[in-house]
Amino acid sequence: MTALLADDPTAAALLADVPCYPVPLHGGSPALDALRAARVGRGLAVGTDGVLLILRRPWLALDIPVTRPIAAHLPYGSVGGPKADLRCGFIPAGFLTSVLESLRAALPNESAAFILWNEASREFALDFPVIDEATPSRLVYRTPVLPPDWHMICDIHSHGTGPAFFSATDDADDAHATKISLVFGRLDQLDGPTRASRLCAGGMFLPLPRSPFAGDHHAA
Known part of the structure; x- marks a missing residue:
């Protein structure tokens, strides 16, 4: 019989939400196979080559190492290599054109846009948020409340004529999200x-x- 990992109900629920599985040295792991095939889920695989985060969203399949190889001898197998697959497919190129047109139209102020994806119909949509404040150096906008089957793929904002970078405010906003974040700058340049x-x-x-937009060869 396997002992309980936690005797506190809240702790047990948290551990169940992010399970941790050793990788067998021989054969397969039904638990890891189920996690990798899940529509939504996250967990950790532990192997001789380190710990791998497995994260699944309807639009994303991500496997990413979170530690270096483990020095201690363990009777485990390999966790495998990293991957990041867009389950939704690449975003049609026309959306990038429309986003840039909108960001340029807002100059000299900063602006924003979201790219959404419908899990049922597999269609993309462009959403322009409610903006509470926009200046050439400051932007406050609202994340959309999405109806069923819709997911945010890209959170995009501009820095107007300034350089593109992620600020400390961006880091705080993005810390607990699963999404692609893009910042565009120098929008006045030819x-x-x-x-x-x-x-x-x-x-x-x-x-x-690589870029999430089809046909866009910009080095991401």
């Missing part, structure tokens, strides 16, 4: 805007392996 991009997941800010 040779095109600059951008900063990252994947926010599991409390981490991860570099994007």
